[in-house]
Amino acid sequence: MEMKVQEITVSLGRKEKRKILDSVSFDVREGEFLSLLGASGAGKSTLLKVIAGITVQDSGAIIFDGQAIDDLAPHRRNIGFVFQDTRLFPNMNVEENVAFPCKMAGMSRKKRLDHARHLLECVQLAGFGERQVTSLSGGQQQRIALARALAAQPRVLLLDEPFSGLDEDLRDDMRSLLLRLHRDFGTTTIMVTHDAVEALEMSDRIVYISKGCVLQDGSPPELYAQPQTKEVAACFGDCSTLEGTVRDGVFSVAGLELAAESIADGAAVAVIRYQAVSLRKAAKEGDREPSQEGMAAYQATRKPLHIRCSVYRGDIHLARVDVEGQTLTVPSSSSFGPGMAVDVIVDAEGCFIYSL
């Protein structure tokens, strides 16, 4: 099923209206796995609730296969919803939970229980049907919630941070399971997440939302390699953010100079990913190489910078370089002592500059 989200605006609050979503628009193609990515409080879950019909928007439209569904109550939209806290019904056993949407659709008891058993096999929980939901682990409960959401063959599957309550190793298993189910069932899927790596791994497309607005909409490689804003560039983690100024296509702060072509002169911010930056002991004044603009990697320091401290992180050390009170974090195989003078080598591919 194809879906359009058209200029959705939602405001909350009685006296002082606060915009939670501000004219949000994007399309979802048939069978696509789309992630709504953004920080907590960005409005992602509210948008999911608008699509589900739980929250009513102030303006805008939700369109399923060319037809606006805004006047339909949630139970008439034929959606599957997986909540972060699973919300399995404690008054029903596993089988009855999975069969619940089929019961609501009027399926006979035998048929719906057979269907529930088949779905339990799909989520690798065959034989769990008679158990009480409260006796299951978090991962098992989330699998049941997935099976339940898929039971009525929904037109769109909505997932609200489904794995955020799970341990890291369980999350990996659940991601694989979800991708397999998506491949097998082909259901159009929208997943809310604040984990950028999760969005990269799982999605066909990512819509980045911040403060109720869409900042960027594109494929995972597009968002990762060509982030359009500082926030999108920084969301993948392991990066430093430095404020400085741009003049004649060069961003500079405290002797650090970065190529900033096509950025207007004035205050700017640079997002530098850990893997795009390295250190070496500062060269003597006469041996210092000039910046080589246009090259993939170049020495970015006109004068040496100094190490503030170095922290151990298992396989690497993270050196914190003092940049006029700001911090540039650089991974390194060996530890640098505090106060040591260093030069910084920057790879242009992992360095993004934006006007402020």
Next chain:
Amino acid sequence: MKPLQARRIRQRITPYLLVTPTIILVGVFVYGVVNGVLQGFGIMPFLGRTELTLDYYIEALNRRDLIASLNYSLYISLTSSVLALIGGIVLSAALTRVQASRRRQLLNIQIPLMTAHTIVVLFLVSLFAGSGLFPRLLFWLGVIDDVGVFPSIIGGASGWGIILVYLWKEIPFVAFYTATIMMHVSSRYGEAAETLGASSLRSFFSVTLPLCKGALTKAFLIVFAFSFGAYEVPFLLGPTLPKALPVLAYLEFQNPDILNRSYAMAINGIMALICCIAALVYFLVLQKERKERKTDE
């Protein structure tokens, strides 16, 4: 005394000082109950009676009007409790759907809770008694031929007046007792059910209501025990015969012969036994809920 030792002593004493008022109150209550129970068994040391006897219980149970009184009390309390439960569920469900702030909603339903029963009796008598506003209005509209045709609120065997007075307080009580849990269940599981294809009504009956079963059972038991043991409303509005059990006990208690008090206490003992059964069921429901909560954790 060293400062550290003084602090330790203060820490040990404080909890006991804090529970002292409660202990005094509970002590007075327990003294009253034990005294009443002993009197039911004929023990009244201040009259020189110290021998335990079942005579008063046997006499009370052999009384011809006791079964009728017991049945009448059970009828009043069960009918009013069931109706209060239904009304409370409807009011609670309505509150969960209203968008007003939670505190305001709960405050609104506390108004009937704060009104004394005797005030409600006066209010209903002025509305529904033979010369009351409602029968006169019906007569004026031509619905009834005479104000006397309207079923009497005072002394009627159906006890509809007593039931109505209880409902005034018990419906909001049930709603007040269950609204918070129902709001929580509805916003959590009801919302999930609706995204899975259940209409609001089906979601309410298949998910919300079953999950509020414990709170509803407890609310029912409280209002049942109260209406079964309460005396003033059936005394004011009840029929001459059969008398509600608490009224019967009160009249025996008021007998000028002080020895009759044992007899009144025996009737009270029968009432207390039924209320204890309700309390036991309440305790069992509570235990079940605690067990379920532990499993959830």
